[in-house]
Each structure stands twice: as C-alpha cells, then as structure tokens.
Amino acid sequence: MPQGQPSTVPDDGLTTRQRRNQPVLAVHTGPGKGKSTAAFGLALRGWNQGWPIGVFQFVKSAKWKVGEERALRVLGASGEGGPVTWHKMGEGWSWVQRDLESSEEAAREGWEQVKRDLAAETYRLYVLDEFTYPMHWGWVDTEEVVSVLRDRPGAQHVVITGRYAPQALLDAADLVTEMTKVKHPMDAGRKGQRGIEW
Amino acid sequence: MPQGQPSTVPDDGLTTRQRRNQPVLAVHTGPGKGKSTAAFGLALRGWNQGWPIGVFQFVKSAKWKVGEERALRVLGASGEGGPVTWHKMGEGWSWVQRDLESSEEAAREGWEQVKRDLAAETYRLYVLDEFTYPMHWGWVDTEEVVSVLRDRPGAQHVVITGRYAPQALLDAADLVTEMTKVKHPMDAGRKGQRGIEW
Numbered sequence: 001m002p003q004g005q006p007s008t009v010p011d012d013g014l015t016t017r018q019r020r021n022q023p024v025l026a027v028h029t030g031p032g033k034g035k036s037t038a039a040f041g042l043a044l045r046g047w048n049q050g051w052p053i054g055v056f057q058f059v060k061s062a063k064w065k066v067g068e069e070r071a072l073r074v075l076g077a078s079g080e081g082g083p084v085t086w087h088k089m090g091e092g093w094s095w096v097q098r099d100l101e102s103s104e105e106a107a108r109e110g111w112e113q114v115k116r117d118l119a120a121e122t123y124r125l126y127v128l129d130e131f132t133y134p135m136h137w138g139w140v141d142t143e144e145v146v147s148v149l150r151d152r153p154g155a156q157h158v159v160i161t162g163r164y165a166p167q168a169l170l171d172a173a174d175l176v177t178e179m180t181k182v183k184h185p186m187d188a189g190r191k192g193q194r195g196i197e198w
Numbered sequence: 199m200p201q202g203q204p205s206t207v208p209d210d211g212l213t214t215r216q217r218r219n220q221p222v223l224a225v226h227t228g229p230g231k232g233k234s235t236a237a238f239g240l241a242l243r244g245w246n247q248g249w250p251i252g253v254f255q256f257v258k259s260a261k262w263k264v265g266e267e268r269a270l271r272v273l274g275a276s277g278e279g280g281p282v283t284w285h286k287m288g289e290g291w292s293w294v295q296r297d298l299e300s301s302e303e304a305a306r307e308g309w310e311q312v313k314r315d316l317a318a319e320t321y322r323l324y325v326l327d328e329f330t331y332p333m334h335w336g337w338v339d340t341e342e343v344v345s346v347l348r349d350r351p352g353a354q355h356v357v358i359t360g361r362y363a364p365q366a367l368l369d370a371a372d373l374v375t376e377m378t379k380v381k382h383p384m385d386a387g388r389k390g391q392r393g394i395e396w
Contacts, residue, residue, distance in 0.1 A: 032375040034226065034236035041235030041266065048265030049392060067246030068239060071273055078272050176380035177230040183374040194247060 023155045025173045029132060029165035032179030039127050039159045040068040046157070047072070047081035051124035054117060056110055058162075059130040060090035060103065082124070087113070107134035111145070118152045125157045132162030135169065142166045221353045223371045227330060227363035230377030237325050237357045238266040244355070245270070245279035249322035252315060254308055256360075257328040258288035258301065280322070285311070305332035309343070316350045323355045330360030333367065340364040 026042070028035035046053050055072065057065060069086055076084025087094050089106050095113060100106040111134065117123060134140040146168050149158060160169065170176050224240070226233035244251050253270065255263060267284055274282025285292050287304045293311060298304040309332070315321060332338040344366050347356060358367065368374050 028232065030378070032377075033373065034232055034239070034375050034377070037239030038232030038236040038377075039239075040242060041232070041237075041239040044238060044269040045265030048268050067243030070246050071242040071269075071279070074276050074278055075269055075272060078276065080272050081268070170380070173381060175231065177232050178378040178380050179230075179232070179236075180228070180376040180378055182368070182376050183371060 022174075023152065024157045024175055025149055026157070026159045026175040026177070027132075027165050027170060027173045028159065028161045028177050028179060029163060029170075030178035030180055031163060032181040034179045035161040035163075036065065036129050037068075038177070038179075039129060039161050040065075040072065042159055043072060043084070043125060043127055044075070046125035047075050047084065049082065049124075051082040052122065053082055053084045053125045053127070054114075054123035055084065055086045055088075055127045055129065056114060056131070057086075057088040057090070057129045058107055058110055058134055060088075065129070085123070104134075104137075104139045107139045110134075111140045115148055118148065118156060121154045121156060123156065126159070128158065128160045130162040131160045132165045132169070135166050136162075136164040142168050145169065146172045220372075221350065222355045222373055223347055224355070224357045224373040224375075225330075225363050225367060225371045226357065226359045226375050226377060227361060227368075228376035228378055229361060230379040232377045233359040233361075234263065234327050235266070236375070236377075237327060237359050238263075238270065240357055241270060241282070241323060241325055242273070244323035245273050245282065247280065247322075249280040250320065251280055251282045251323045251325070252321035253282065253284045253325045253327065254312060254329070255284075255286040255288070255327045256305055256308055256332055258286075263327070283321070302332075302335075302337045305337045308332075309338045313346055316346065316354060319352045319354060321354065324357070326356065326358045328360040329358045330363045330367070333364050334360075334362040340366050343367065344370045 028038055043053050043055070053072070053076070055069075069088075072084045073086060075081060087110070089103070089110055092100065093106065093110055093113060096109055100109060114126065114128065117126070135142045135145060150172060152158075165176075226236055241251050241253070251270070251274070253267075270282045271284060273279060285308070287301070287308055290298065291304065291308055291311060294307055298307060312324065312326065315324070333340045333343060348370060350356075363374075
C-alpha cells in the first residue's frame with residue numbers, strides 16, 4: 001500500500017523525523033482472530049530493526065503461541081536482527097525464583113517486571129500479550145498502567161493484546177485495532193487446527 | 199485463552215482429527231492494521247510445524263514488509279522449521295524470466311503460478327498478501343479464484359489479505375477476520391514509523 005499522508009500536521013514543534021521516532025502504544029483488541037498474531041508480526045519488524053524485544057505472555061496457554069515463541073527465539077539467536085527475551089507466566093516468570101501462589105499474583109509480578117524494564121529501558125519493543133485480562137479482572141490497576149506507560153522514558157514501543165481492553169487504556173493508546181470475528185471454523189463445528197490455531 | 203469448544207458438532211462423518219487437518223481458507227480484510235502482519239504471524243506457526251510456506255506479495259511495496267521478509271527468510275534457512283519461499287511482484291516474480299508489461303499482467307502471472315503450485319501441492323501454507331486488490335480491480339477473476347481454491351487438492355492452507363475482499367471470496371472462506379481501525383497515529387498527524395509500519 002502507498003505510504004499514507006496524515007490528514008493534519010500537528011502544531012507540536014516536532015520534525016517529521018522526531019515524530020517518526022516517537023514511542024507508540026498499540027492495542028489489539030476485539031473478539032476476532034489475529035490480536036496476538038499481529039503483535040508477533042510487529043515483533044518481526046522490530047527484530048529487523050535490531051531492537052531488543054521483550055515478550056511477556058500474561059495468560060497461561062503456552063501451547064497456543066508455541067510457533068511464535070520458537071520462531072522469535074530462533075530469530076533472536078540468529079545474530080541477524082535484535083535479541084528477543086521471552087517471558088511466560090505459564091512456566092513462571094523467568095526472573096522469579098519462587099513459586100507464585102496464584103495467577104493473580106503471577107500477573108502482578110509480571111507487571112512489576114515490565115515496570116522495572118520500562119524504567120531501565122531494557123527493550124525497544126514490548127509485547128504484553130493478553131495483558132488486557134489482568135486489567136479487566138482487576139488484578140492490575142488500569143490507571144497505574146496508563147500512568148506508567150504515559151511516563152515511560154525514551155522511545156519504547158508497547159503492544160498490548162487481548163479482549164476487553166479498558167477504555168482508559170484505549171484513550172491512552174496511539175494505535176488501536178479491533179479484530180472483529182466475521183466467520184470462524186468453530187462456527188461450523190471445527191475444533192482448533194494445528195498450525196492455524198497454535 | 200482456553201481452547202474453544204465448537205457450539206455444534208457437524209454431521210459430516212469426520213473425526214475430530216480429520217477436521218483438525220482440513221485445509222483452511224482465511225481472509226484478513228477491513229480498513230484496520232494487522233491484516234498482513236497477522237498473516238505473517240500465522241506463517242510463524244506453519245514454519246514451526248515444518249510446513250513449506252509460499253509467500254506471494256501482490257502489491258509493489260517491498261519496503262513495507264521488509265522486516266517480515268527478512269525474518270521469514272532467516273527462519274526458512276535456519277533448518278529448524280519449514281522452508282520459506284518468498285515471491286514478490288515489485289521485483290518481478292521469481293520464476294518469471296521476462297519483463298512484465300504492467301502490474302495487471304504481473305498480478306495475473308502471480309495467480310497463474312499460485313494455481314500451478316496448488317495443483318502440484320508445492321506448499322502447505324500460502325500467504326497471498328494483498329491479493330484482494332487484483333480481484334477488486336478485476337485483474338484476476340474472483341469466480342475463478344474461488345473455484346480453484348474450492349477444488350484445491352490435499353490439505354493446503356491459504357491466507358489472503360487486503361481491503362475490499364469480494365463477497366464471493368468471503369462466502370468461500372472458512373475464517374474471515376475484519377481489522378477495524380479504531381485509532382491510528384496518522385489521525386494525530388504522525389507519519390509512518392520505522393519498525394511499526396515497516
């Protein structure tokens with residue numbers, strides 16, 4: 001597709017180059033397919049730019065992202081693009097040395113680590129996969145998330161996926177895409193398919 | 199997310215395993231972001247399954263998919279998952295030895311190659327990126343596309359991306375996701391950003 005032209009030029013005193021490097025907060029939400037898949041696709045672009053990428057999987061369903069995880073691990077280790085660090089809640093966060101008592105505690109611990117990494121500017125791109133659910137369920141405070149993301153230093157891009165994205169998060173986001181389910185094989189009685197669903 | 203249960207079990211005489219291996223035709227359409235990105239994310243899953251993957255880019259805009267292309271080429275050459283073959287119209291189709299006179303001719307030639315590959319079962323997953331446009335513009339006959347896809351042999355999965363997907367294609371698809379633009383940085387006067395848009 002041709003490169004889009006913005007309909008207005010903001011009166012923010014920034015050059016196009018500066019605007020091009022502004023950090024982006026993207027949210028992929030809605031009931032359709034492709035929210036996480038598109039986020040991992042974005043990670044391919046970041047990898048190609050040589051960016052350090054941090055993936056945080058906030059819901060225990062490791063099976064469902066096994067293809068993306070292996071692909072990004074192979075890419076991160078290839079020495080060609082940026083490094084990739086993959087954290088998943090299902091097997092305990094990689095930095096946690098003790099057993100966490102509940103999913104709620106695990107989600108909170110994950111968010112604490114994201115905060116530490118944002119403060120330290122550990123990564124250039126964060127994929128916070130299914131992070132809307134801990135917010136939706138009230139395990140993590142949405143206002144705090146919005147505030148931390150708003151004040152994050154540097155040019156750190158963040159992509160958050162999942163249904164039920166809180167309105168305050170959508171308001172704070174630069175880019176929101178809703179994936180709408182138009183038709184799905186399960187409607188016709190099919191179960192998840194290897195290579196397609198995971 | 200937990201694995202979904204189909205709401206009905208079809209009376210088709212197939213086992214769950216057989217249904218799991220049925221070929222899928224997926225369409226990612228709509229005005230929002232993530233149509234191609236999610237298709238390339240699906241390719242990561244196919245790669246992880248060891249599937250031969252064929253990517254056909256039907257619109258000349260190589261710059262926009264450079265990250266995905268490099269990532270999938272590195273993955274395909276890693277020897278870990280399946281092989282990846284990448285064809286793009288912008289630089290001439292890789293199998294065409296002569297200059298094509300127009301984009302229309304190039305799109306038709308691309309579709310002819312897809313037909314040959316489907317007949318030969320060359321790949322297990324086909325990403326026909328932005329292939330809706332040649333159909334929308336009338337360069338490639340939608341009825342023929344639907345017919346060829348309906349009758350394709352084996353268990354070849356096909357993902358087609360782009361806006362303006364013809365209704366007949368949607369009707370024939372097993373999985374349709376519409377990406378809706380809720381909010382985009384260009385609305386706020388930002389131009390495309392490195393690592394995010396390409």
